Amino acid sequence: MNNYLPKTAKVIDAYSEADNSSVLTLKLKWGRLKFCAGQFAMLGLPGWGEAPFDICSSPLNSKFFQFCIRRVGGLSQKLADLKKGDEVLVRGPLGNGFNDLAKLGAKNILFLGGGCGFVTVRPIIKEIIERELHKEKGVQLFYGARSEENILFRKEQEEWAKSADVKIILENPKTNKFRRGIITDLIKTAKIPEDVAVIMCGPPIMYRFCIAALGKKCRPEATYLLMERRMHCGVGVCQHCALGPYYVCKDGPVFTLKMLNEANVQL
Amino acid sequence: MYMAKDLLSKIFLQIKKEKYKIFCPEIKDEEIFISELENPPSKDLLGTITGKSWKYFLMPPRETILNFEKKIRAPKFSKNKKALFGMNIVDLKALEICDTVFKDDVYYQKNRKNILIVGFSPALKNFKNDFFEFVSLEETPFDIFIESKENPIFYAGSKKGARILKKCGLKFKEIKYSQRKKDEKVFAIKKMINKGAEIWNEIGEICLACGKCTTVCPTCYCFDLESATGPEKKMERCSGNCFYDDFTRIAGPPPKAGEPSGHKFLNDPKEKIFFWYYHKFVRVPHGYGLPGCVGCGRCTAACPVGIDIQKNIKRLLKK
Numbered sequence: 260m261n262n263y264l265p266k267t268a269k270v271i272d273a274y275s276e277a278d279n280s281s282v283l284t285l286k287l288k289w290g291r292l293k294f295c296a297g298q299f300a301m302l303g304l305p306g307w308g309e310a311p312f313d314i315c316s317s318p319l320n321s322k323f324f325q326f327c328i329r330r331v332g333g334l335s336q337k338l339a340d341l342k343k344g345d346e347v348l349v350r351g352p353l354g355n356g357f358n359d360l361a362k363l364g365a366k367n368i369l370f371l372g373g374g375c376g377f378v379t380v381r382p383i384i385k386e387i388i389e390r391e392l393h394k395e396k397g398v399q400l401f402y403g404a405r406s407e408e409n410i411l412f413r414k415e416q417e418e419w420a421k422s423a424d425v426k427i428i429l430e431n432p433k434t435n436k437f438r439r440g441i442i443t444d445l446i447k448t449a450k451i452p453e454d455v456a457v458i459m460c461g462p463p464i465m466y467r468f469c470i471a472a473l474g475k476k477c478r479p480e481a482t483y484l485l486m487e488r489r490m491h492c493g494v495g496v497c498q499h500c501a502l503g504p505y506y507v508c509k510d511g512p513v514f515t516l517k518m519l520n521e522a523n524v525q526l
Numbered sequence: 527m528y529m530a531k532d533l534l535s536k537i538f539l540q541i542k543k544e545k546y547k548i549f550c551p552e553i554k555d556e557e558i559f560i561s562e563l564e565n566p567p568s569k570d571l572l573g574t575i576t577g578k579s580w581k582y583f584l585m586p587p588r589e590t591i592l593n594f595e596k597k598i599r600a601p602k603f604s605k606n607k608k609a610l611f612g613m614n615i616v617d618l619k620a621l622e623i624c625d626t627v628f629k630d631d632v633y634y635q636k637n638r639k640n641i642l643i644v645g646f647s648p649a650l651k652n653f654k655n656d657f658f659e660f661v662s663l664e665e666t667p668f669d670i671f672i673e674s675k676e677n678p679i680f681y682a683g684s685k686k687g688a689r690i691l692k693k694c695g696l697k698f699k700e701i702k703y704s705q706r707k708k709d710e711k712v713f714a715i716k717k718m719i720n721k722g723a724e725i726w727n728e729i730g731e732i733c734l735a736c737g738k739c740t741t742v743c744p745t746c747y748c749f750d751l752e753s754a755t756g757p758e759k760k761m762e763r764c765s766g767n768c769f770y771d772d773f774t775r776i777a778g779p780p781p782k783a784g785e786p787s788g789h790k791f792l793n794d795p796k797e798k799i800f801f802w803y804y805h806k807f808v809r810v811p812h813g814y815g816l817p818g819c820v821g822c823g824r825c826t827a828a829c830p831v832g833i834d835i836q837k838n839i840k841r842l843l844k845k
Contacts, residue, residue: 261600261632263591263751263761305594308753308761310777332777332788348598488791489776491751491766495813496627498748498768498805504812523720 262494265303265348266290270341271323278375278409280329281339284316285347291321292349295358296382297485297513300351301493302326307334311490311508314352315378317385327378327411353493354512357483360386365456365481367397371469373442373461377402377411379485379512380460388422397452398423403442403465406431443472456481463526470516470526479517484526486511533678536694537644537670538566538611544690546609546642549583551576563611572612573646573674575822579744580610580617584624584638587765591633591751594759600632609642616655616820618645618666620744625667626705626814627747633763642686645671655821655836665706705815712817715807715839722842726803729838730796732831737769739825739833745806745818768805769798799833807839 272284292300296318303309310332316325328339341347357363360383368387372380384400387393400423404410407429416425428445429437438444442465455476459466466484470477488500488507495509503524505511510518519526541548550567551558551574558576560583590601613621621643628634645668663671669687673679680698682688691698740746748766753759766773774791781789792798810818819835826834 260630262630264600265592265598267598303753305598305759306753309751331779335777487776489774491749494630496631496747497750497766498809499750499766499773501801501805501809503804504808 262492263350265301265309265350268347268349270343270345270347273342276327277411277413278329279339280327280375280411281341282315282325282327283338283341283347284323284325285349286323287349288346292324292352293321294318294324294352295356296360296386297356297379298352298354299512300324300326300349300353301490302328302334302338303348303350304334304337305348307337309348309350310334311353311493312338313379313382313485313512315381317389318356318382319386319389327381329375350493353508355510356513357383357386360390361392363456363481363483365396365454365478367452367455368399369451369455369457370398370400370402371442371446371457371459371461371465372400373403373465374405375411376461376465376485376487377404378460380458381412381415383458384419384423388419393422399449399451400425401442401445401449402427403445403461404429407433407437441468443468446472451476456483458483458485460485467526477516479520480515482516484514484516484519486514533694533696534569534572534672535566536696537672537690540690540694541609541611541642541644544607546607548609548611549580550611560610567612569674572672573614573648574612575614575616575824577824577827578742579620579822579824580613581620581624581744581747582765583608583610583641584621585628585634585747585749585765586637589633589763590760591763592761594761603633603636605640607640607642609644611644612646613643613668614822615645615647615661615666616822617744618643618668618671619661619820620822622665622667622705623745623810623814623816623818623820624747626816627810642690643668643670643683646674647671648674662706663701664704667703671701709815709817712807712811712815714843715817716811718842718845719804719807721845722838725838725841726796726800729799729833730794733795733799733833734831735769735795735798736830737767738828738830740767740769740802741765742824742828744822744824745810745820748805768792768801769795803835803838 267288268285271286276282294314299311299313301309302312312326314324315327328335330336330339370380426445428440432439486507490500490508491497493508495506500507503522549560550563551571552561560576668683671681680696681701682691682698683701750764750766752762775788778788780787806818
């Protein structure tokens with residue numbers, strides 16, 4: 260098997276999302292893409308290279324899959340500009356992901372999302388809602404963004420709020436509709452149950468402060484951190500995404516805090 | 527040390543007869559290069575540690591892995607046969623690491639199949655260095671191995687090797703390769719690596735992050751996947767270098783106004799050289815149970831500021 264051979268996918272829908280990004284709905288030309296929430300894929304365009312993106316649609320649907328692409332570099336600009344009918348190369352799914360969200364080892368789930376890392380919250384919460392796991396577990400979602408125009412999936416969040424306790428906090432709100440502050444302010448003031456699995460999707464600096472703010476509620480074995488690195492091979496060989504003894508592309512992108520602590524990885 | 531030149535020639539000529547291009551150590555401009563030879567080499571150079579390592583025969587510095595034409599496909603694999611003649615035992619240990627890491631890599635394996643390995647080292651008894659408890663031929667990959675001594679001993683490590691030796695009319699021992707069990711020494715180094723802050727600070731101060739060590743190292747196998755733009759759309763695999771700034775850069779807005787855009791996870795020579803040591807002494811042992819450094823000394827010889835990997839590891843183990 261050739262690890263580097265991509266599959267061709269067709270863009271069947273594309274729409275603009277906040278934060279200068281675009282959501283692409285893709286369908287493989289042949290076959291389906293079976294994946295777990297948290298897994299990613301390499302998206303590429305001939306001549307433009309490839310880069311890793313988190314799959315952000317519900318893993319319960321393998322016929323179509325989505326990516327939320329923010330225009331930050333040459334390739335992402337090209338990808339985000341794709342239109343319905345265009346073709347794109349997909350290599351994946353790669354990485355570990357959550358193979359069963361029912362087995363997180365806690366009665367409650369707390370999502371902490373920040374910046375563009377928030378994209379990865381979407382497939383996880385979608386799976387939770389579609390599988391009706393929120394009926395057995397209390398689900399909280401705290402999201403810290405810069406300003407109103409940076410809030411991702413704003414419309415969808417209204418839908419999620421029916422099944423989860425969704426709280427948004429903004430660094431620089433322009434209206435008084437949102438609370439001003441950073442995500443740790445939410446942790447300090449909200450009621451968080453003792454028995455909670457924490458899933459963090461955001462920049463590592465956010466993880467550091469959130470872990471401190473959570474105190475004893477952050478149990479290393481039930482705290483899941485999604486890590487981001489530059490990637491090339493996607494199969495744990497090329498060394499670009501090395502994180503301590505691990506590779507984000509193979510052993511991650513979902514790590515428990517326990518795994519990172521054991522290996523002395525500094526966040 | 528005497529070794530009948532005609533025995534060596536015999537093997538050389540037999541390999542040549544079988545349409546292999548033969549590469550041996552050769553002195554050019556006072557440095558030991560690896561060149562293609564038409565005639566049997568001088569035996570003094572066989573088994574020496576060459577300036578550059580042999581790895582570029584296994585992992586070309588640049589190779590096309592995908593062509594984007596009407597169909598996306600891998601290029602046709604070359605059928606050229608190459609013989610690497612006169613590799614030292616530590617270079618064979620490095621080969622073992624590459625063979626293990628690229629076990630599932632079609633490009634590596636297709637190329638590797640066409641390569642004949644001829645090892646050459648003096649007496650193996652009690653061979654050890656700072657990175658191995660012991661080395662035995664049973665735990666070393668090769669096709670032919672020549673133990674150079676007054677009466678040289680020949681070993682065949684594969685059917686290919688056995689056939690060639692047989693055709694030369696030489697007596698030889700057959701060896702069956704199996705990956706060695708846990709090497710305690712490797713794990714001792716792995717355990718200590720986080721305790722060496724003082725050493726890492728020291729070498730971080732003097733390291734220039736020039737990356738010369740990675741180009742000569744026989745076990746530095748990291749790579750980049752690059753897309754070529756232009757009329758010929760293709761994806762290439764190129765040797766990587768973890769000391770270079772773009773190795774860990776990800777796209778993104780500038781962290782502060784006026785700064786370059788994106789984010790790097792390795793920012794200064796200290797972080798970079800630690801990452802390099804970490805690969806050799808933690809990630810490779812963790813992933814494959816092998817030491818990621820074979821103690822060939824090439825990086826120490828190449829380092830412009832004299833960073834000595836063997837000395838540093840000895841210091842680390844004394845802590």
